[in-house]
Amino acid sequence: MSSSPQLLDVLLVGYGAVGVMYTYFLENSGRARVTAVARGNYALVKERGINIESGRLGNHPGWKPFRTFNSVAEAVDRRYHYVVVTTKALPDVLPTSMLLAPLLSLEYMFPQPTYVLAQNGLGVEEDLYAASKARFAQEPVIITGAVFLDASLTDSRDGLVQGTMEKLLAGLYRGDESPAPTPEMTASLQAYVDIMKAGGSNASVAENIQCEKFMKNRWNAVVASLCTLARSPPPAMSVTPRLEEIVEGPLHATLQELTALGQALGYPITGEDAQFLTNRTLRGFSKTSPHLPSMLVDVQRGSPLEVEVIIGTLVRWGKKHDVAMPRPVQLKPTHDFAKV
Incomplete structure (x- = not known):
């Protein structure tokens, strides 16, 4: 150059x-x-x-x-x-x-x-x-x-x-x-x-960068975290109808918690946004997509995870604004995606 x-x-x-x-x-x-x-x-x-x-x-x-x-x-x-x-x-x-x-x-x-x-x-x-x-x-x-x-x-x-x-x-x-x-x-x-x-x-x-970052962070905090805990990519969540049914409830409920937090922060977010991301996660990925969330890649490589800024900040903001948010810290798969 x-x-x-x-x-x-x-x-x-x-x-x-x-x-x-x-x-x-x-x-x-x-x-x-x-x-x-x-x-x-x-x-x-x-x-x-x-x-x-x-x-x-x-x-x-x-x-x-x-x-x-x-x-x-x-x-x-x-x-x-x-x-x-x-x-x-x-x-x-x-x-x-x-x-x-x-x-x-x-x-x-x-x-x-x-x-x-x-x-x-x-x-x-x-x-x-x-x-x-x-x-x-x-x-x-x-x-x-x-x-x-x-x-x-x-x-x-x-x-x-x-x-x-x-x-x-x-x-x-x-x-x-x-x-x-x-x-x-x-x-x-x-x-x-x-x-x-x-x-x-x-x-x-x-126009509102913090709102944009919050909306993007929902995917990292919920979808990427769940994939990381299950050691599986997003398409694995819906590999069978039964598994999709198991995952959809807690996935959508967690996104609804983040909707409540976003509203407390003054962002123009609605329940429809949570439903859209739920649908996109379960039914919007190609079943053969090779994409892995970066958090899952970090686990595979033995690298530190960005848990503090992706999840920890949400929990702290939830406490500050009196929004109940138990799921971001308790979210865990109850089934092995590959066996359902």
Whole structure:
């Protein structure tokens, strides 16, 4: 990639499936150059790049970003306009403020960037917002996103396999006591979305990003969790009429609990939304679909799970708003999907 000074420098942390896709979008735009922090697959990416096989991006063997490092600490040699975080949100394992500590240090001599959190879960912004505000005088600028993507890295972690589904909904994070966003913040959000779109992403600004994230999180909290507990993909829930009957009751009831929470949060969600997702889960997947929820993939690989931000936040919000939510913490399959 050209080192033209007109290009915006972007630091991307987390070189999994989302990270590879977003790096490609950013650089393909012709408006940005990306320094990628690849931790688990650094040696492979540095030496051979990533073999991209994508229905949306096409095939790109050995594709590499502008620069690749093994840690954030190695990459803090310049000003970044955006810092994009595509790691899993694991506040109980490695809080975002610790992951990005070199950027939040007073020793980082450049202006603070706009942070972009492209992560599953709810409340993922709180730790970074608090840490940044405690260290610097200015209000942090944090873009948060709801990511929809049918992609995964190969077992060797040097290849990306992706279909055609990709969408990013983005918006500014505002805490309970945050002031109204400034025109500069809004411009930074729009500029990031424009760059992603120019690179081929189906990105857009969401009118209410937290509502969009909540609606997406229902699938992760209920469907993905159930699949993970059962060690089976979504189509297994309805492999027989009897199994579908067994699963439908608790599945729909759990989604109804989240409907009640969404309403308490002021989101325009109804019982019809719960019924739609129930029907889509049980009757909307191809019986031969190879897609596995990322939470199930994490179990198979022995990786930490995003339980805290996908389920824990819901339970805490339920307590805060006096919404009874017993099922997200008790949900468990009473049958082996494969034996019913």
